């Protein structure tokens with residue numbers, strides 16, 4: 285059994301059928317990359333996994349437990365961490381306060397895990413700085429750290445490289461690889477930056493017009509011509 289099993293998800297915005305029988309698995313210790321051109325439903329899929337949009341039909345289990353009726357808050361408690369597209373940092377709150385928001389649903393006062401500052405040293409230097417004053421790359425690191433604060437089993441990332449400079453993209457890639465290699469987390473990554481996606485992918489899924497049209501091991505992406513499938 286995979287840590288995450290989403291089966292035959294259907295989702296609509298009004299009358300538009302956005303996700304058509306989409307199935308997705310994610311295993312502990314692996315990065316599962318979801319690729320596809322603009323507007324094919326990648327973000328909607330991630331939002332469905334997180335419970336930010338309701339699904340019309342299908343099932344989602346985490347570690348064998350059904351989560352598709354749970355609220356986003358409950359899913360976070362059950363071990364789903366979410367890094368949204370565009371980062372959604374609280375601009376007026378400090379870095380420290382943003383990180384504490386990642387722990388907000390925990391009982392009592394849980395300290396910020398020191399490990400987050402080993403993963404993203406820049407955040408330690410900026411603890412008192414307002415989120416809105418950070419660079420895009422620093423905000424992305426903060427968004428990932430915020431999602432990691434509560435120790436998720438499943439980490440979902442929506443285009444973490446979008447608008448980020450290359451050296452920070454590299455750092456983020458290293459962190460994602462390291463988190464997966466520890467073996468106690470499954471990672472689902474939506475990514476438009478093909479080379480980054482291919483480098484990290486243990487498995488890949490390609491979407492087109494709300495459907496999964498291809499999937500397989502990351503090592504086969506080149507041979508299967510995935511780059512061409514998602515080229516604009």
Ligand SMILES: Nc1ncnc2c1ncn2[C@@H]1O[C@H](COP(=O)(O)OP(=O)(O)OP(=O)(O)O)[C@@H](O)[C@H]1O
Pocket residue numbers: 297298302320321322323324325326327328329
């Ligand atoms: N809130 C909404 N209401 C109505 N339609 C929406 C809404 N959000 C997205 N859509 C539509 O649903 C489709 C899928 O959008 P989605 O954002 O999931 O795609 P995506 O693959 O993540 O694209 P991108 O790479 O551009 O983020 C698009 O046609 C989009 O216009």
